[in-house]
Amino acid sequence: MLIELEVLRKLPVAALADEERIGTIQEVVLDPDSGELVGFWVQxxxxFTARRALSSRDVVSYDTQAIVVQSEAVLLPPEEIQPFKSVVRRNERWVGKRVETESGQRLGxxxxxxxxxxxxxxAKLHVSSLFGPERVLARTEIVRVTPAAIIVKNTFGTASAQLAPAAKEVAA
Structure with a gap:
């Protein structure tokens, strides 16, 4: 299932064992190099409960209404989840990062x-610029990711990189 980042944020987290809501997603944690979903910050x-880390490996199912886990025991301090700990320490974000082609053309x-x-x-990046149209780029268009920018193939104008529709919807 394809889910936009904004939809994942603020989703409730439910436990199968207790059949109740155990928290709310605050932030999605992606590996800054590969784009792999590492986990979530959960409140x-x-x-007065401190936020906890949830590894994506502990998620039983995803839905547009909730994320389901086995029990509340999977909500851990971040230092107990190795990939989570190292990614959070780097403090790099995908949203807001500059996108440019291999030839240096800035896309937004x-x-x-x-x-x-x-x-x-x-799966996809929505790229917007001040004066140009918003573009949707497939993950396969990414050549490399640096701390300052995401470098994509020079073929951004082909079918794999489309102009985003006016309505914000996610195409499967």
Missing amino acids: PTGW HVSTLVIDTDLEIL
């Missing part, structure tokens, strides 16, 4: 992302 239910900045929850990886 557990209850007053990442405005949002689409995540493939079946493969648990970045």
Whole structure:
């Protein structure tokens, strides 16, 4: 299933074992190099509870209404999940990063992302610029990712890189 980043944020997290809501997604954590979905920052239910880390490996199912896990026990301190710990320490974000072609043409900045929850990886980038149209680039168009920019193939005008529709919808 393809889900936009904004939809994943603020989704409730439900536990199968307790059949109840155990928290809310605050932030999605993606590997800054590969785009792999590493996990989530979750705000557990209850007053004055510190946020916890949820590894994507512990997710039983994804839905546009909720993320389901086995139990509340999978919400851990971030230092207990190795890939999560190292990615969070780098503090690099996909949204807002500059996008340019291999030849150096600037296309704009990442405005949002689409995540493939079946493969648990970045599927598409929405790239917007101040004066140009918004573009949707498939993950396969990415050549490399640096701390400052995402470099994409020079073929951004082909079928794999489309102009985004006026309505924000995610095409499967």
